Amino acid sequence: MSRTLLLPLLFAGASLASWQSLGIPTSRTGATLSVKAFNIGNLTIGGTATVVHPVLPGRETTTVPMFGFLLERTIGTGPSAKTYQYVWDLGIRKDPENAVPPVAELFKAFPGALDEPKDITELLVAGGVKLESIEQVFWSHAHLDHIGDMSKFPNSTGLVIGAATNTTPYPANPASQLQPSDFAGHTLSKVDFTTSKLLINNLRAVDYFNDGSFYLLDTPGHIAGHMTGLARVSTSPPSFVLLAGDTAHQIGAVRPRPLLQKHFPCPAHVLADARAHVSTDFFWSSGSKLGQFDLLTRSEQMLDLADVPGGLYADQPTAVVSLDKVALFDADPDVFVVIAHDVSLLGAMPVFPQTLNGWKKGGLKERTVWRFLQPDNPAFIFSPV
Ligand SMILES: *[C@@H]1O[C@H](CO)[C@@H](O)[C@H](O)[C@H]1NC(C)=O
Ligand SMILES: *[C@@H]1O[C@H](CO)[C@@H](O)[C@H](O)[C@H]1NC(C)=O
Ligand SMILES: [Zn+2]
Numbered sequence: 001m002s003r004t005l006l007l008p009l010l011f012a013g014a015s016l017a018s019w020q021s022l023g024i025p026t027s028r029t030g031a032t033l034s035v036k037a038f039n040i041g042n043l044t045i046g047g048t049a050t051v052v053h054p055v056l057p058g059r060e061t062t063t064v065p066m067f068g069f070l071l072e073r074t075i076g077t078g079p080s081a082k083t084y085q086y087v088w089d090l091g092i093r094k095d096p097e098n099a100v101p102p103v104a105e106l107f108k109a110f111p112g113a114l115d116e117p118k119d120i121t122e123l124l125v126a127g128g129v130k131l132e133s134i135e136q137v138f139w140s141h142a143h144l145d146h147i148g149d150m151s152k153f154p155n156s157t158g159l160v161i162g163a164a165t166n167t168t169p170y171p172a173n174p175a176s177q178l179q180p181s182d183f184a185g186h187t188l189s190k191v192d193f194t195t196s197k198l199l200i201n202n203l204r205a206v207d208y209f210n211d212g213s214f215y216l217l218d219t220p221g222h223i224a225g226h227m228t229g230l231a232r233v234s235t236s237p238p239s240f241v242l243l244a245g246d247t248a249h250q251i252g253a254v255r256p257r258p259l260l261q262k263h264f265p266c267p268a269h270v271l272a273d274a275r276a277h278v279s280t281d282f283f284w285s286s287g288s289k290l291g292q293f294d295l296l297t298r299s300e301q302m303l304d305l306a307d308v309p310g311g312l313y314a315d316q317p318t319a320v321v322s323l324d325k326v327a328l329f330d331a332d333p334d335v336f337v338v339i340a341h342d343v344s345l346l347g348a349m350p351v352f353p354q355t356l357n358g359w360k361k362g363g364l365k366e367r368t369v370w371r372f373l374q375p376d377n378p379a380f381i382f383s384p385v
Contacts, residue, residue: 017238023202025207029211032235033072035070036356037351037352038070038120039066039346040117040120041114041118042114042115044110044113044114045064047060048061052250052253056381056384062343062381068120069088069089070086087124087138088138090148090149090150091146092114093144093147094118096144099144100144100170101170123352131153134157135157136158137159140229140243141222142177142178143223144177145340147177147182157186158187158188163190164193164220165225167183200215203322219326220315220319221319226246226247233359239359240335241338242337243340244337246312247319247322247326250379251344252302252381252382255301255330262331266295270370274293274295275293275295282382286299302382334360342379344378345368348367348371
């Protein structure tokens with residue numbers, strides 16, 4: 001074959017869009033999901049050391065948002081179109097004194113841990129969403145800051161959880177943050193990844209609505225049954241939002257990675273900030289010298305997931321495996337990743353009633369992906385204070 005013939009063939013082979021090379025199926029139906037974020041409240045968590053390593057002096061406590069999402073799926077067009085509504089993660093209930101006793105006691109001991117909480121049902125109703133219209137609630141996992149208060153939803157609202165979730169409530173299961181009122185009256189659907197044949201980004205996946213608009217991904221480690229949601233938010237340009245739950249609690253455990261640096265080159269002002277402010281006593285890179293941190297030659301994420309007694313990752317090695325996959329999504333130009341507690345996104349990510357669907361056209365990822373390394377960003381914990 002002549003050279004001139006071969007070259008176009010090679011280029012054709014290389015033209016697989018990056019989302020396709022991650023294994024996200026091509027849409028058969030063109031169906032998309034509308035995604036609208038809520039910050040349900042700001043939570044001061046037990047300690048940075050339960051989440052990441054290293055923790056620098058003065059960075060021992062962290063306040064994080066709790067993101068929940070309204071998901072809307074429209075079937076049909078024109079006057080016969082019908083929209084179905086779902087919620088992904090509920091944040092914490094506004095009255096933690098009525099949670100299971102160990103949680104209630106924790107919040108009694110740290111009264112400032114929750115800042116003027118609102119129940120997500122209040123936010124939905126205030127936004128004109130009828131709770132009777134919510135078909136199902138998805139819990140990424142069964143922890144207090146994601147399960148909200150299901151008793152506020154009508155019985156007609158179903159509940160979707162990962163099948164590996166331990167649903168034995170407290171006190172029969174003393175480690176559980178669940179109580180019977182979390183389930184009473186609601187139809188429970190368990191997503192079983194063990195029988196699924198679909199793999200996306202080497203994660204077991206379920207095409208939840210069977211139309212390519214929403215994939216549930218098996219991402220254990222933080223707790224058994226933890227799921228991640230991948231929403232197709234646009235077909236032109238092809239783009240996705242990954243609801244990454246608690247696969248990480250600090251975005252510095254996700255970034256930077258070499259592929260991210262390749263697809264989202266760090267702007268000069270952030271490189272300069274990192275050079276001036278990131279501590280080279282704690283963070284190494286081959287190009288750093290004389291106390292000046294060189295981000296370009298940092299070949300791995302800033303932080304590791306905590307692996308300590310009392311840490312938040314029940315199975316830390318498995319959590320690392322899940323997070324490495326999330327990081328591949330994060331490096332992809334077609335996927336916007338939201339971890340449930342990403343404080344770096346506050347004030348930058350559009351929230352309800354705006355949708356996240358236009359994130360790609362709007363350049364949201366370019367604007368937000370490096371914010372965590374700016375010293376005035378609340379996610380910046382890379383220098384002692
Ligand atoms: C969370 O904290 C941020 C930053 O301090 C603030 O802007 C926001 O209003 C708070 N949100 C809630 C729901 O408390
Ligand atoms: C909802 O379910 C609960 C628990 O099964 C039941 O006690 C209650 O009567 C139900 N409410 C309605 C309105 O059907
Ligand atoms: Zn959480």
